Amino acid sequence: xxxxxxxxxxxxxxxxxxxxxxxxxxxxxxxxxxxxxxxxxxxxxxxxxxxxxxxxxxxxxxxxxxxxxxxxxxxxxxxxxxxxxxxxxxxxxxxxxxxxxxxxxxxxxxxxxxxxxxxxxxxxx
Numbered sequence: 001x002x003x004x005x006x007x008x009x010x011x012x013x014x015x016x017x018x019x020x021x022x023x024x025x026x027x028x029x030x031x032x033x034x035x036x037x038x039x040x041x042x043x044x045x046x047x048x049x050x051x052x053x054x055x056x057x058x059x060x061x062x063x064x065x066x067x068x069x070x071x072x073x074x075x076x077x078x079x080x081x082x083x084x085x086x087x088x089x090x091x092x093x094x095x096x097x098x099x100x101x102x103x104x105x106x107x108x109x110x111x112x113x114x115x116x117x118x119x120x121x122x123x124x125x
Contacts (some may be wrong), residue, residue, distance in 0.1 A: 002049060006124060009046035013039045013117050020112065029101045030093040035107075036113050037090035038086075040083050043120045050124045062087055074123060082112040 020035035044061055048054070053068065055061050062084055069075040086109060092099050 006046045006049045009042045009049065010117075013043035013046065013120075016042060017117065019112060020113075023119070024106065025105075025107050029103055030099075031108055033086070033089045033093050033101055033109075036109055037086040040086055040116055043117045047120045047123060052074065055070075058087060075119065079112065079116045079119060082109065082116060084111070085109070097125050101122060 003010065017039035020032045020039060023029075023030055023035060024032035030065050041058070041061065044065060045055075047069070050059075051068070053064060055064050065075065065083060070077055070080045089101065090104075093101065
């Protein structure tokens with residue numbers, strides 16, 4: 001069952017990344033940020049499942065990613081920084097009133113998320 005759960009999360013990461021692109025192309029920038037974050041989040045959860053790590057919160061995911069993967073050199077600081085930025089952006093977009101993201105800034109997040117998902121798939125094998 002573990003392998004199926006990992007594959008499910010990776011599939012969700014890829015689908016959610018495509019959703020982010022779809023929304024971005026149609027001008028729904030804030031929703032695109034949310035989907036980019038969740039694409040990275042689902043991939044991260046797949047990674048944690050692979051290593052039998054259980055985390056209960058979004059904050060815990062960020063902390064565990066840094067402690068168990070960045071400090072050990074498995075995930076680059078660049079990827080962790082992109083994940084952290086997306087986490088902050090997702091929170092702002094979902095909860096702050098009158099906040100709209102700049103299209104150019106969001107556009108620059110797509111490539112790091114794509115590479116992050118690729119890296120996690122590589123680590124999982």
